[in-house]
Amino acid sequence: MGRGPSIANRKGASDAQRGRLFTKLIREISMAARQGGADPDNNGRLSLAISRALSQNMPKDTIERAIKRAAGEGADATQEIRYEGYAPGGVAVMVDCMTDNPTRTVAEVRHAFSKLGGSLGTSGSVAYMFSEQGQLLLELDDDALEEKLLELALDSGADDVISDGGIVEVVTAPAQFAAVKAAVDTLGVAYLEAAVVQRPATTVAVQGEDAERVAKLIERLEELDDVQSVYANADWPD
Numbered sequence: 525m526g527r528g529p530s531i532a533n534r535k536g537a538s539d540a541q542r543g544r545l546f547t548k549l550i551r552e553i554s555m556a557a558r559q560g561g562a563d564p565d566n567n568g569r570l571s572l573a574i575s576r577a578l579s580q581n582m583p584k585d586t587i588e589r590a591i592k593r594a595a596g597e598g599a600d601a602t603q604e605i606r607y608e609g610y611a612p613g614g615v616a617v618m619v620d621c622m623t624d625n626p627t628r629t630v631a632e633v634r635h636a637f638s639k640l641g642g643s644l645g646t647s648g649s650v651a652y653m654f655s656e657q658g659q660l661l662l663e664l665d666d667d668a669l670e671e672k673l674l675e676l677a678l679d680s681g682a683d684d685v686i687s688d689g690g691i692v693e694v695v696t697a698p699a700q701f702a703a704v705k706a707a708v709d710t711l712g713v714a715y716l717e718a719a720v721v722q723r724p725a726t727t728v729a730v731q732g733e734d735a736e737r738v739a740k741l742i743e744r745l746e747e748l749d750d751v752q753s754v755y756a757n758a759d760w761p762d
Contacts, residue, residue, distance in 0.1 A: 548752055549577045550590045551602065551622045557594035568702045572720065579715075607633045608651055609644040611741050613734035615758045616650035617642065618722055623750040632748050640741040653757055654722040657683075658701030660694035660708060661716040673711060680707035691716075695723075724757030731761045 553573045560567035564574055570591070577587055605626055607619040617637075623629040634644045660677075664670045670692060674685045681700035686693045696704045698720050705718055730738050738758050745754045 544747070544749065545580060546577075546582060546586075547749065548622075549573065549580065549582060550586070552752060553577060553587060553590040554594040555602065555604065555622060557591045562591050562594070568699075569720075571702060572705075572718075576719070605629065606647070606651070607644060608647065608649045609637050610642055610650070611637075611756060611758070612641040612737040613728060613730040613758070615728050615730060615734075615738050615756050616653050616724070617741070617745075618650060618654060618755045619745055619751055620722075620753040620755075621748075621750045622752050625750075629748075629750040632750065633745065636741060636744045636748065640744060641737050642741055653726065654724050654755060656698050656720060657723045658694075658696035658698055658704065658719075659721050659723070660696075660705060660718050662692045662694075662708075662713055663690055663716055664692050664713065665690055669711065669713070673708060673713070676707045676711065677704055680704045721753075722755040724755070727757045727759035729759045729761075735761060 553570065556567060556570035556573045560569055562570070564571040574587055578584075602622050602624050603626070605621045605623060607621065607630065609617050609619075611617050619633055621629050621633070630644075636642075637644045662673070664673070670687060673692060673694070677685050677694045680703050682694050682696050682704045683700075684695040686695070694704060694708065701720055735758070738756065739760075742754050742756060745751050
């Protein structure tokens with residue numbers, strides 16, 4: 525009779541995954557502080573990065589050290605790079621990275637695409653299919669609370685509020701994201717996601733083997749140390 529992974533092995537895998545997440549969050553905090561200053565009250569990107577880190581239970585002193593390092597003389601040479609390509613089924617994919625070694629990063633990203641039936645494209649080949657927008661995702665089962673959320677979001681500058689089967693999505697312009705989130709925060713509700721993301725203008729339906737390969741490609745890319753975010757215009761089957 526086969527045995528599953530031991531508790532120690534499962535914990536090791538979980539710790540490794542958490543370690544990768546913390547690395548990505550620290551990198552985002554440092555980049556935000558380096559570009560917009562160390563005061564989150566005057567740096568919306570930093571404020572959001574700190575909020576995301578705290579939601580993952582990152583210690584405050586770890587966050588403070590990341591901000592101080594970004595402002596100090598020893599700040600590293602990490603740069604932001606976006607790679608674009610296509611996954612199986614014609615799905616457009618954008619990969620946002622932070623790296624101090626672009627040669628290493630592009631090799632790893634290209635390998636992931638080719639290994640799973642995709643292809644890396646040139647800069648601008650798919651970016652035009654996406655637009656940057658703020659997104660708040662919440663799960664609500666209270667009509668009165670949903671009505672209050674709708675009122676708060678629109679009054680604070682949201683572009684749209686979409687409700688579908690208990691999942692509520694608030695869409696904002698990037699510049700309005702912080703103000704809208706601050707208003708919705710007053711309701712004390714938990715977010716499924718709260719971030720400025722790249723939203724596709726149109727989607728491509730995938731199913732069967734193509735859907736599986738697209739999902740595996742996204743998972744493989746997200747596991748790369750230099751990758752911060754992966755966006756795709758796949759429309760998944762129910």
